[in-house]
Amino acid sequence: MKPLEIFLGVLTAVGGFVDVSELVFMSQAGSRFDYRLLWVVVVATIGIMVFSEMSGRVAAMSRQPLFNVIRHRLGFSLGLLTLAGALISTLITCAAEIGGVALVLQLLTGWSYTLLAVVAAALLILSIYLLPFKWIERTYGILGLFMLVFGAALIAIHPPWNEIAAGLKPQIPLEMSQRDLLGYGYFAVALISAVMFPYELYFYSSGGVEDGWGSADIGTNRITSFLGMGLGSLLAMALLCLSAQEFGPKGISPEMIGTVVLEPGLPYGKLGILLGLLGMLFAIGGAAIETCLACAYGVCQFFGWRWGRHKKPSETPLFTLAWLVVFVLALGIVLTGIEPTELADYAIVSAIVVLPLSFLPLLLVGRDRTFMRDKANGVLANTLGWAYYALIVVAAVAAIPLYLLTSGGKL
């Protein structure tokens, strides 16, 4: 294990943890339900740690990324259905991220949103085209560390730590009205989905293959998954807590992404706003690239086309075409005028529905000793894996009814 590689990997995972859906849902959950949904973020974070570690380990041992595994384990028809669902969900997410980048740029420059969406897409395409694979992740992930200003802001406002600690305890607030309880349920499902987005696994496992991971990288994978995701999640929880403290009492349930940046803006003024906007810009920009590449990885791996950003574009023409098409389609969705917050709503619901089909093959391969040899899932990984699988199946079944009954958490 190389300490510098691990350090940079962890920093990248932290800076790249938050995306537009987390910004929206953490803030809204905090302002509406105080700290009472914090425990859901903890539960979901352990889940994404378990599955990302498993996907990295499978990639390292079998040299197979997730969509190869999905096709082999689910068969062509069900695999194709999974691919279609994943593509729709990830494309919507990519559109939400591009819209989010454009909004942040608009807040920084005052230029037109439409123009900035085009500029954002062009800059993101250039980033993928020009930067080596490792530095695509690292550039956005490390610059995304400007988001740490949200963590600093939470400490600066001296929140009620005892109430935060109480929020970590699993709870169903039965004293709420039926409407609020449904809203609580919807936000619980939305937070699970926001933290456990399937594109993160498609990207992470493909990245492992891109970086040529082998059995010697299992330790790096484990540290990056556990520490990177864990620390990144602390940042997401800071968003929720800041919102509970600063927005809830003022009757604000952020409808505008730009409001979120007032969380560091209140204690730190203009500097807090600037750092917050820069953090959001790079964190969301990184997520846009991950979602776009995740779509291209999925299609190419499923159909057996040559893929990989570590190869020259001329060596992988279909892969290059695929990620370009994804960006163009996502930009097209943004230019229809649908707001990024609304796209984030759709992304969250569609992602949770796709999760069970994406995670099942991973669980099956992870425990298979013919593939994984001595690195197959142990008792803990299997137990946690199947327990989380049951949880996401329940969340997936509940997602659409809760979305409809609460009007996407707006009632």
Added chain:
Amino acid sequence: MRGCFALLMLTALGACSSQSDKQLEAVKAARSVIAEWALVEQQADRGQVQATYAGQMRKMAKDELKTAQAGLAQQPDAANLLEKLRSDSPDAAALKQADDALKPVENSLEAS
């Protein structure tokens, strides 16, 4: 077949969400946007936000209120209030007043 029926029922449930639910959603969104706008104005008065940021947030708030206003067509007083906010340059106090004025509308819709 049973699954399709359940899905149809859910879709119908979503489509049939009552008119008052849609109004409630609109008034809740409007109140939050007004509170967000008020916070921006309050911070702008203290010189704690960049002029570009404040200007864009005002613009975005007006756009959001336009959407909310469309959902409040059957609440003419509330819709007129939102129209007035959109055409003026209200300060934090005026926005707070508007928020207070919308509270009874939300309460009555919540109760219905």
